[in-house]
Amino acid sequence: MPPVAAALPGILLNAAMGIGASVLVNALRPQKAVQQSQQQSSRGLKFEMSVGEATALSAIWGLGRTAGQLTFAQEYGDNNTWMKLKFDCGRGWYDGLDGVIADEKRLTLTGSNDDLHGFVAEEYRDASGNPRAWFKYYDGRPGQAADAGLVAAAPTRWGATHTSTATPYVIVTLNYHADLFPNNSLPRFGFIWRGLRLYDWRQDGTMPGGLGDQRWEDQATWPWSENPAVIAWNFRRGYWRNGVKLFGMGFSRYANDLDYFTAAANLADEDMYFAETGATLARYAFGREISDDEEHLSVLRQLEESWCGSSFDRGGAYAPVPAAQRTSVLTLTDADLVEGQPVLADKWGKVSSKKTQIHGTFGSVSELFVPTPFGTRINVALESLTRGPRTDALDQPYEHRIERAQSRAEITLRRHNFGATRKETFTAVANVLEPGDVFTRDCSWGATLMMVDAIEPDPDGPGRTITAIAWSNSIVPDADEGFLDLPADTGVGPVPAARTLMVPGLNVAQYQRVTAGNEEPFARADWTQITDPLCDRVIIKVWPDGEDEASTAQYFDASAQLQTALIFGPLKPQTTYRRIGLLSRKDGRQTYPTTEGTFTTGAFVAAVTVADDSVAISKLVQEVRNRLDVVIGELPERMAQIEAEVAQQASAGFTESTTNKKRTSLLKARVGKALAAVIREETARVEADAAMASALDQVLVQVDDLFAAGLVKLDGRVSGGGAEATVAVMVRVGDEDDFIDSGLFVKATKVGDTTTTEILLQAQNLYITDGVNVANAFRFDPGTGELVLKSLRFEELRSLDGTSNVQDGTTGDFSFG
Secondary structure (H helix, E strand, C coil), X not given: CCHHHHCCCCCCHHHHCCXXXXXXXXXXXXXXXXXXXXXXXXXXXXXXXXXXXXXXXXEEECXXXXXXXXXXXXXXXXXXXXXXXXXXXCCCCEXXXXXXXXXXXXXXXXXXXXXXXXXXXXXXXXXXXXXCEEEEEECCCCCCCCCHHHHHHCCCCCCCCCCCCCCCEEEEEEECCHHHCHXXXXXXXXXXXXXXXXXXXXXXXXXXXXXXXXXXXXXXXXXXXXXXXXXXXXXXXXXEECCEEEECCCCCHHHECXXXXXXXXXXXXXXXXXXXXXXXXXXXXXXXXXXXXXXXXXXXXXXXXXXXXXXXXXXXXXXXXXXXXXXXXXXXXXXXXXXXXXXXXXXXXXXXXXXXXXXXXXXXXXXXXXXXXXXXXXXXXHHHHHCCCXXXXXXXXXXXXXXXXXXXXXXXXXXXXXXXXXXXXXCHHHHHCCCCCEEEEEECCEEEEEEEEEEEECCCCCCEEEEEEECCHHHCCECCCECCCCCCCXXXXXXXXXXXXXXXXXXXEEEEEEECCEEEEEEEEECCCCCCCCEEEEEEEEEECCCCHHHHXXXXXXXXCCCCEEEXXXXXXXXXXXXXXXXXXXXXXXXXXXXXXXXXXXXXXXXXXXXXXXXXXXXXXXXXXXXXXXXXXXXXXXXXXXXHHHHHHHHHCCCXXXXXXXXXXXXXXXXXXXXXXXXXXXXXXXXXXXXXXXXXXXXEEEECCEEEEEEEEEEEEEECXXXXXXXXXXXXXXXXXXXXXXXXXXEEEEECCXXXXXXXXXXXXXXXECCCCEEEEEEEECCCCEEEECCCCCCEEECCXXXXXXXXXXXXXXXXX
């Protein structure tokens, strides 16, 4: 028997038994703490297994990631070169596996879950292309069969009855290869699941207002959901399997207020368009692994945070109140007050309770669900009033999209502008109000929209004592128009002078540029747009790695307001450089260098000798590229950079400054090695004596190494007494080793009293058409760099002084005097 198998007797008791019997066994025996047992296979692979019987049940609600619990391992095959590992990923019936992570990198899975070992992990193929790792999942549905591969690998330890009832799990199959498992350790796996299938009463035709075939008694009719109101309904009622409550609170249907839950679920499903990233998402969502040893009310509070709202008790039933634009249900005036009762009012709220910065983290799906910070929201005017920033952390482990995480931060900040409260006793006219209702309070402040926070009976009459807090519809975004009626000084407005003290998002990479015919090594620096009006220059400092910094350093600078990129050089060829970014400010405030980084320059390529009066195609191609400052072939490599810039802009918020604006969007679709993308960048910047506007559209489609790409760029600049306008159109097709370009560049300039225009054209053939007929008039000869006139019939050819001409090309010989 292999060593691992010998070390693991009896570990599958709970998995092999029915869940009801398992719970009963655990209830009767003394509970033991969960322990991690260090194991090593005969091939030297090291890993940990969970032992002990007191492991709390857990499940993924919505979309989430889990490390799973390794509960079974088996070596088999010749020389024990094969191993199967079973990771339990919770309890219940999941919708399906959404992805696998190994050592914090998402794996590319191909093939089918129906195969014996399941999906192939493309990253774990050996040098000969043979697969070495597979992943097969079971979603925990009733009646799921035992894994055939596990039965075959461990026939004496795993049989057909080992179905892991109500347990979603993943079988990891490994074929040992020393190069793929360095240091003799297994990768740290993470499994992304579309979690529990949940009951949605809106799709149940037996429920009031419901329409559909879902039924509470039949889990086979339930779909997957990440709607937080749907999750809250199921969590409060409890998640049951085989008559045993696995998760949740266990309330009856009537403990959930149907009307409020339906309104909340519909609102959460509403599509929201986020202009900063161009994404359309459901307004509210929730997703994470929840353990049943978590305090139930804390889970419920987190669900309420996910819909940016709260809840109240309505006739003994839980009623969710998500953040939404509200309509006043009635107006109360001073005439409705009960005389003699005290009035407690605070128009502005306590300054000490207001926060001026909102920041925090969210479980970013693009960062494999690890906690990721989102950008700070600030209130400049309030910071001045309170004489310093007061921060409020908003951690959102249940959210995996930056757009919704930042929207919640903005909602929280806006609420701080509406801290006014009133506690007043009204006559019976207020008896129609319930907690969560919004009404208009017409008082000495004016007509103020307020939300009912609490209601107490009037001990001396039929009226009610109402505690209300100020409300504004600008607190939450509109699905079509974003945030409305913006409160003064809220959100990312003009950045305070003390904010930008370092060049943000700096990246430097090699760049080849043609000068005097030679292809010389340059570099290109990119950084995130700087909106602080007191930032003056961005300075890039570079020096060869290993050489004396003081004597070899070179400095290149750009406008902090009008640029986000700089091409600089020439530099030493094929040399590793160190670099930092520096920032200068008009107010003289101290700034700080970026972290040092490195880049390696390209080679120096001498010019091909051609006739002095000819234009080699390589020169023309490079000239167009130089003027564009963008190389179409770099688009695949720029994808990550653009995605980072989109995320940074979403994190910082769309800058609605009157002097500087930028918007970047990325639309991308990928399946395996097929990629399609659209990149759009719009920039508008002005200073007292300069202005610049730029619009760039790029498209890219790629399958394997074959790609097609296109670019359209428009620029306008006025500065230093001159003006320039350019339009560029360029396309490229090919692969990494062989490609071809075609492009058109139009430019007009004015410097002083001198105006110039020029057109650059790059093509192998030039066609001219009147819409019906086509003539191929010119072509380039790449061997000589010459423009060849293919065919010409002239109607009139005239000398400079007009003394001789030829009509129709048919009148015989001619000469010019």
